[in-house]
Amino acid sequence: MPVVSHVWPMVQPASVKAVVASVANGLQAVEVAAQMDNLIRNVADHFEAEERLLGAAGFEGLPGHAAAHGKLMERAVFLVNHYRNARLPIGDLLQFLMQDLIAAHVMVEDLSCFAPGAAEAV
Numbered sequence: 558m559p560v561v562s563h564v565w566p567m568v569q570p571a572s573v574k575a576v577v578a579s580v581a582n583g584l585q586a587v588e589v590a591a592q593m594d595n596l597i598r599n600v601a602d603h604f605e606a607e608e609r610l611l612g613a614a615g616f617e618g619l620p621g622h623a624a625a626h627g628k629l630m631e632r633a634v635f636l637v638n639h640y641r642n643a644r645l646p647i648g649d650l651l652q653f654l655m656q657d658l659i660a661a662h663v664m665v666e667d668l669s670c671f672a673p674g675a676a677e678a679v
């Protein structure tokens with residue numbers, strides 16, 4: 558059963574750009590962390606909507622996919638808090654947010670769930 562992808566809410570590019578801009582413009586850690594908090598909220602909203610759509614479509618891999626969302630969100634909050642408390646370099650945080658969370662999960666893994674036939678292909 559193909560999922561109707563046009564109703565799937567994407568992560569807002571503006572929230573990703575705001576994080577990158579805050580780092581590039583040399584803002585204080587508290588301001589960078591605030592932008593990252595906003596991005597995490599945006600990604601959490603995206604994950605919640607995605608899980609509703611996958612559930613409605615009968616996606617068999619939903620339990621595992623939702624568990625992956627939970628682990629990513631838990632890790633994101635942990636790393637942002639460590640960055641905020643000066644216990645994590647900005648590069649390590651950006652690598653997780655941009656590579657693991659956005660690129661690997663949202664841009665690759667998520668899209669595979671919404672491919673035609675994905676609901677049956679788990």
Ligand SMILES: [Fe+2]
Pocket residue numbers: 604607622626662663666667
């Ligand atoms: Fe996902």
